[in-house]
Amino acid sequence: TENYCIAAVEALGCGLPVLMSDKVNIHPMVTAAGAGYVEGDDAAGCARLIARWRETPAEKWEEMRGRARTCFGKNFSIVDTYRRYLEALGRAAARPATNEI
Secondary structure (H helix, E strand, C coil), X not given: CCCXXXXXXXXXXXXXXXXXXXXXXXXXXXXXXXXXXXXXXXXXXXXXHHHHHHHCCHHHHHHHHHHHHHHHXXXXXXXXXXXXXXXXXXXXXXXXXXXXX
16 A cells, blocks of 8 residues: 555556555545546455456546546646645745744
């Protein structure tokens, strides 16, 4: 398991739907976007992922490819990351100053 699966993010950026366990922290974004399949982190979950992958019609994979690109653009692109970074800095700057670190 990984808390943040960079290989999955790279796949999304290439427009590839992903298969992952529910132990990867980005799985809610993948599920919400319809950009792949998520199952439990055990042998049964792995078997379900493979079965779902094999049973998915080609036209659905094409739809999922588009959703994978959208998921990447919305959640993982450098532009989005920079925007969220600036928002976090703005929130931090708006807080009252304290002597605590």
